[in-house]
Amino acid sequence: MALVKAREDALAARLLALAAPDAAGWLATARAGALARLQAMGLPARRDEYWRYTDPAVLNAPDAPVAARFDASDESAPFDGMDRLRIVFVDGVFDADASDDLTLAGVRIERLATSGTADIHWAQSLYGVLESNGQMPVARPFAALNSAFATDGVLVHVTGKTAKPISLIYVHESDTSDAILHHCIKLDPGAELTLLENGPAAARFCKVMEVDVAEGASFHHVRLQGRDHARHAVTHLFARLAARAELRSFTLTANGRLTRNEAVIDLAGAEARAHLAGAAVGDGDFHHDDTVFVTHAAQACESRQVFKKVLMNGAVGVFQGKILVKQSAQKTDGYQISQSLLLDEDSQFLAKPELEIYADDVKCSHGSTSGAIDETALFYLQSRGVPRAAAQGLLVLAFLAEAIQEIADDTIADDIRDRLERWLNRHAAKAGK
């Protein structure tokens, strides 16, 4: 009983600190449902199976921890020079002046904050719906909290092929900002969208993105988290793919005290394809958690999970990845790899790969490794005149290559390689010998 009471108290304290959003229209109904879900499951604790490796304390706390704004002006902003439609959020609030005009052929973009009061809206069928579906069999309390209290975000309805990517830029200004953003993205049959995300967002950041990809539509997602070190973030990507739909999502994470990225993918239509990839680099007080759940519910779908982490000076990496193949999902092709490169003995990688298969004609493979840099390869490179630090950088980039290859756009992939190279150079001196 004491445990139950403690959970109730923690949730009550957390809810008390949150501002109750306006209650009217379709969004109020969706929020009420989410709040009921949250109250039923409570906030997570270390004894919960999917929180054993990651301490949710900072995310559970009523107030955001203090985090100073990070100055990243020593390198160009991500996606600089790319033709894109920019949508800027400052500490979780839409900034119209900093954003581009929200009109783009083939897409309709609205703000959650101003679209919630209508009686009916297309987003009703998506907002909190994929999140709610994704609560089984694993509870995701921060996603429910997000649906109940999100104050802003974008509702994007893609009807055709978008001429340029939509770029969500998260600016962190206030030392104590506690941002909750919720995006809904609906792609009509055959539609195409590339969505970019970057920026530190807030002192504490909770994000949900629900994506509905209709038949033959394709959704490409590239996200850069970093290089703010004080970040505490929990993000969720919920996606449902219809027949022949495609989803590709890549995340680069550099630094951050706590980052938990959850992805819940439902391959609901035949021959749908989902590729999820992540490259994470952390030095010191770094904790990065990829928690992925891919459900194959239809025939002949393909899923790939490629997650790579480079950890040094006591950094911690977590991977919890599951492929569930339902009985109906014959001819499934599932692949999962999670690897970490530990640059010293203080760093740690915790992995829990899972396969649960009910169909009998499937191809599923998974692998998880953690290891040190290959000293023999290092010596080979040095013996050819490559300085040790550069040789190590080359080997680290080679290790991350499989994840970066999942990015469809070569320009973005090259830029990410450059960013990683600079990160490695900055941290090489600390890595020592």
Next chain:
Amino acid sequence: MLKINNLHVKLEAEDKVILRGVDLKIGPGEVHAIMGPNGSGKSTLSYVLSGRDGYEVTAGSATLDGQELLEMEPEARAAAGLFLAFQYPVEIPGVGNMTFLRTAVNAQKKSRGEAELSAGDFLKLVREKAKTLKIDAEMLKRPVNVGFSGGEKKRNEILQMAMLEPRMCILDETDSGLDVDAMKLVSEGVNALRSAGRSFLVITHYQRLLDHIKPDVVHIMAAGRIIKTGGPELALEVEANGYADILSEVG
């Protein structure tokens, strides 16, 4: 060129003495061969000279043109002109052979204060050198040594040697794992690099490699020392009679 004086080396991990006073002097343009039975310390000598971890020099010195090698990082030794062709070339997944070669060439140029090669100039040079070693474009694109046959790996070593233009080349059992044709190809690659300013130290078990790469001086190594030095005829003697005669003769 290369001067080794009274070199004593032990394995760090096992505290096992491998080299017990090696003396060797190689002049410019000379080709020396070291032969010897298994476990005599031949490969250890090549690793110690190129700076591999795990060995402790307990006495002696090794200089290249008067520069003390043993204090230098492996990359500095390479920049000073030393090159080791590995007995077992290392596979590096994820790093393209071309990227590897270009990084190495430019790193050495940079450390010597020379201008780096442009992408175009580099490509031209590597294609030209690769052609003589019968290394095709596909092999240059693949990750370093990954999926290469034994012969391809050794040819790739010689390609690196040709690109880096070292002054002191050590070939560690370059003939191991090669068939007759591959050995001929590799030897031709080496012979093409012979010049008045470039010296070679060829480490091998067998005389047959020395039919192709003709040495000026042959040394016999046993139990961590050079026990006998002679001309090419010494290699023929080993081939005919084995090491036993020489070992008993020296005592």
